[in-house]
Amino acid sequence: MCYNNDITFAKLEETDIDLLYKWLNTDFVIEWYGKKNHSYDEIVNKYLPRIKGEEPTHSFIIEYKLKKIGYIQTYLIEDYPEYSQYVEINEKAAGLDLFIGEKEYIHVGLGKYIIKKFLKEYVFPITNAISCIMGPEPKNKIAIKAYEKSGFKYLKTIQVPDEDAPEYLMRIGFNEID
Numbered sequence: 580m581c582y583n584n585d586i587t588f589a590k591l592e593e594t595d596i597d598l599l600y601k602w603l604n605t606d607f608v609i610e611w612y613g614k615k616n617h618s619y620d621e622i623v624n625k626y627l628p629r630i631k632g633e634e635p636t637h638s639f640i641i642e643y644k645l646k647k648i649g650y651i652q653t654y655l656i657e658d659y660p661e662y663s664q665y666v667e668i669n670e671k672a673a674g675l676d677l678f679i680g681e682k683e684y685i686h687v688g689l690g691k692y693i694i695k696k697f698l699k700e701y702v703f704p705i706t707n708a709i710s711c712i713m714g715p716e717p718k719n720k721i722a723i724k725a726y727e728k729s730g731f732k733y734l735k736t737i738q739v740p741d742e743d744a745p746e747y748l749m750r751i752g753f754n755e756i757d
Contacts, residue, residue: 585644599680626638636652638650638651649680672709
């Protein structure tokens with residue numbers, strides 16, 4: 580089944596802060612994204628500068644059949660020098676992170692369609708990168724499988740000092756997306 584026509588992305592707006600607050604404090608999102616409960620002020624302080632264009636991360640809401648179901652973002656790895664020194668990639672690479680915030684939409688096969696469409700329509704056109712990197716935790720086997728189905732391949736495992744778990748870096752090149 581192809582979900583492409585049902586998946587859209589909307590630029591993150593201030594009116595989405597309440598939704599992000601809800602999602603980032605659900606157990607199934609905390610397990611792999613954020614790793615803790617977040618106060619409302621923490622959410623505002625992190626995402627409002629992105630909404631206002633004061634930070635280089637491009638943030639979007641994932642919509643499925645026009646229902647807001649999750650969050651997705653892209654950025655250039657080089658725009659975050661502290662992180663970039665651990666990734667150590669010698670090419671213009673974008674980063675991609677996402678989560679599904681609505682429980683009824685997790686583990687139903689949407690992931691690869693969301694990722695492929697976002698890569699084609701946003702990541703590569705916005706960043707002009709030649710590759711894209713994702714860094715799930717090695718234990719997050721479901722995410723890794725979805726990223727593999729999207730065309731990502733294992734690159735290396737890194738440990739960023741301020742993160743609890745290592746990152747299982749995966750890469751896809753611009754010319755590898757179908």
